[in-house]
Amino acid sequence: MTKRLTAKFSVCKKLKKKYKNVWGLNKGDSLRSTHYTQKKRKGLSSFGHLLNTKQCLKAYYCNLTEKTFKILLRKSIKSSLNTLDKFISLVxxxxxxxxxxxxxxxxxxxxxxxxxxxxxxxxxxxxxxxxxxxxxxxxxxxxxxxxxxxxxxxxxxxxxxxxxxxxxxxxxxxxxxxxxxxxxxxxxxxxxxxxxxxxxxxxxxx
CATH class of the missing domain: 3.10.290.10 (RNA-binding S4 domain)
Incomplete structure (x- = not known):
């Protein structure tokens, strides 16, 4: 069994969103890692927006490795169903x-x-x-x-x-x-x- 080496809410720090409590848990609202800090930064490119959205989804399903995430996504893209609906049904x-x-x-x-x-x-x-x-x-x-x-x-x-x-x-x-x-x-x-x-x-x- 692999051991988690970091606090579970540490993934929230990487998210570029005003609301960072990725699981919506009450405990997370009081933690510094879920608080939004205003910084001067350039606007995100279209690629940046896609990456940020993907990171939000990946952070929610935190037990998924990047490899497994990609495998499930490829199955979803090949499916005749809506890609997002198929991916959500798989995870x-x-x-x-x-x-x-x-x-x-x-x-x-x-x-x-x-x-x-x-x-x-x-x-x-x-x-x-x-x-x-x-x-x-x-x-x-x-x-x-x-x-x-x-x-x-x-x-x-x-x-x-x-x-x-x-x-x-x-x-x-x-x-x-x-x-x-x-x-x-x-x-x-x-x-x-x-x-x-x-x-x-x-x-x-x-």
């Missing part, structure tokens, strides 16, 4: 992202930790790969024997449930702690705290 059907969208974890980094420790079950089978693509009607649940992690998830859930925007493509049972994936989402089905024209970022790779 949103990842196991770590689903756990975050369901508010069971406070960050994608914590989702990766749970998956690496074998706490997450998909269709009653333990999964250790955060890159696993979840299929429609798959059921995600927790291994209750891992009490240390289970209690941690419950603690995060109590805090997140009133502060998080939920996705309509997930059916969540908070009594049994299960998630049912109803369909592959499109861009319009998911929420991003940082507003940008995400429909054009893929031109950066053409």
């Amino acid at each position: 949103e059907m990842r196991l770590d992202v689903i756990l975050f969208r369901a508010a069971f974890v406070s960050s994608l980094y914590k989702a990766r930790q749970l998956i690496n420790h074998g706490v997450i079950l998909v269709n009653s089978k333990p999964v250790f790969n955060m890159n696993k693509k979840i299929a429609q009607y798959d059921i995600i649940e927790f291994r209750c024997k891992e009490k240390q992690f289970y209690d941690q998830v419950l603690s995060d859930l109590k805090f997140n449930i009133n502060t998080r925007s939920f996705s309509s493509h997930l059916e969540i049972d908070y009594r049994t702690m299960r998630i049912l994936v109803l369909w592959e989402p499109k861009f319009s089905n998911v929420y991003y705290p940082i507003k940008a024209d995400y429909s054009t970022f893929y031109r950066l790779y053409k």
Whole structure:
């Protein structure tokens, strides 16, 4: 398991946006790395705008490596569907992202930790790969024997449930702690705290 060497909000420093809290978490609003600092700089070129938009998306899905990001984007460009919708459906059907969208974890980094420790079950089978693509009607649940992690998830859930925007493509049972994936989402089905024209970022790779 690779260890994260920097603070999770450090990625926000690189974003050239007035609002830098990339995940929209309450904790991030009080950190210096998410605050906008006014600097005199030249206007961004069209390439600069595309790069900045891409960096916002890449920072949100922080567990994605640059290599994986490019692979998923190439698949999206080749698809007959809208490129942005296809790309969002690919990344949103990842196991770590689903756990975050369901508010069971406070960050994608914590989702990766749970998956690496074998706490997450998909269709009653333990999964250790955060890159696993979840299929429609798959059921995600927790291994209750891992009490240390289970209690941690419950603690995060109590805090997140009133502060998080939920996705309509997930059916969540908070009594049994299960998630049912109803369909592959499109861009319009998911929420991003940082507003940008995400429909054009893929031109950066053409």
